[in-house]
Amino acid sequence: MKMSLNSYVYHEEQTGILPRAKGLCCRRVTKTKILGLLVLVGIGLFLLTISGPHYDMNQKMESGSRRRILPKITDYMDPVDKAKFGSVGNNRLDRGNIQNNIPFHKKRDYRQRLPTCLIIGVKKAGTGAMVQYLKLHPDIVVADRELNFFDYERNYNLGFDYYKTLMPMSYEGQITMEKTSNYFHNKETEWRVHSMNSSMKMILLVREPIARAVSDYLQRKLKDKDTMDLQPTFEELIIRPKNGKINEGYPGIRPSFYYKHMVRWLKYFPLTQFHIVDGDNLVRNPYEEMFAVENFLGLPHLITRDRFVFSEKKGFYCMSLDGVNGTRQEQCLSKGKGRKHPDIDEGVMEMLTDLFRPLNQQFYKLIGRKFDW
Known part of the structure; x- marks a missing residue:
């Protein structure tokens, strides 16, 4: 007798017996097997955790507090350096090598890149010191010399690919800079x-314009020590002999016309893409100025106050770098920094003050900031 589909389903529901498929083997999963599988998964996750670069078995959690797991010192080293560290017991990082300040797991895409920030000047306002201080930050790499790419036409005509070849190597996430x-x-x-790059960030250092011009003159004079004593005086270069007026075309004074130059730059870039550093305050309080630079670049504050140590001998701040076995060593700027300026004729000083006073006021208004000049 034939059985309908409905009666067949009803029959199976009543009897609880399902038709056996050919070749199908149904095995019963017990609670013991499930528990064993969970234990194996837990062990695997534990092994993966302790093998990660940020796990330290010696770190303990205080009761009622949250723990921040920090990387070990060897996580910041290349494999070769890590082997040396373990063999000789060296317990320091060489801060002169910027690669060693970056966790090893973050070292990706090591290559040359075009800069995204420029130190555009001004000369004798602390640009050299700024470069040395910036090198203290592991997220910044700076070209070791002035490249004069944008101000020399023959260099600029070589193209941006050529410019890139002049840049230092950097990792992904680091800021490449040039001064x-x-x-x-x-x-x-x-x-x-x-x-x-229309999004380029610019760092501009300014200084009291007359002192900057005198410092510029002194550097030019001392370039050739053999003819140093034969060089004209500052007054002879700055005053036109025919009419007794200021020689505004003198190369040593032109960079001090901050207002005139800033007007040109603001035709191409908004003021928000500039960070203006008080060069005089950089000498008195380098930590304060570098803290502001880190803010401008959107970087964590890793250039700490203890990196700057005042030198009674030099009369200005030097850098405190990591030495051997956890010690610190003092590194000062070049001998040319902090030179004593020559005395300038009072009449010439008054003329220069009258020249710069209105320009300084216009500069303050243009940038929305005032300096003590």
Whole structure:
């Protein structure tokens, strides 16, 4: 007798017997097997955790507090350096090698990159010191010399690919920078920078304009020690003999016309892309100025106050770097820093003060900030 589909389903529901499929083997899963599987998974996860770069078996959690797991010192080293560390017992990192300040697991895409920030000047306002201080930060790499790419036409005509070959190697996430102190007052630079990167950030250091001009003169004079005593005086270069007026074309004074140069740059870039450093305060309080630079670049504050130590002998701050076995060693800027300026004729000083006073006021208004000049 034939059985309908409905009666067949009813029959199976009543009897609780399902038709056996050919070749199908149904095995019963017990609670013991499930528990064993969970234990194996737990062991596997535990082994993965302790093998990670941020796990330290010696770290303990205080009762009622949250723990921040920090990387071990060897996590910041390349495999070769890590082997040396274990063999000789060296317990320091070489801060002169910027690669060693970056966790090893973050070292990716090591190559040359175009800069995203420029130190554009001004000359004799502390640009050299700024470069040395920036190198204290592990997220910054700076070209070791002034490249004069944007202010020298022959260099600029070589193209941006050539410019990239001049950059230091950097990892993903680091900021590549270059400093050329002539960029700010060169009339061709601003549009050339804009043509490469309209989002470029600029760091500009300014200083009391007369003192900056005298320091510029002194550096030019001391370049050739053989003819140093034969060089004209500052007054002879700064005053036109025909009419007794200020020689505004003198190369040593031109960078001090901050207002005139800033107007040109603001035609291409908004003020928000500039960070203006008080060069005089950089000498008195380098930590304060570097803290502001880190804010501008959006970087964590890793250039700490204890990195700057005042030198009674030099009369200004030096850097405190990591030495051997956890010690610190003092490193000062070059001997040319902090030179004593020559005395300037009072009449010439009054003329320069009258020249710069209105320009300084216009500069303050333009940038929305006032300096004690």
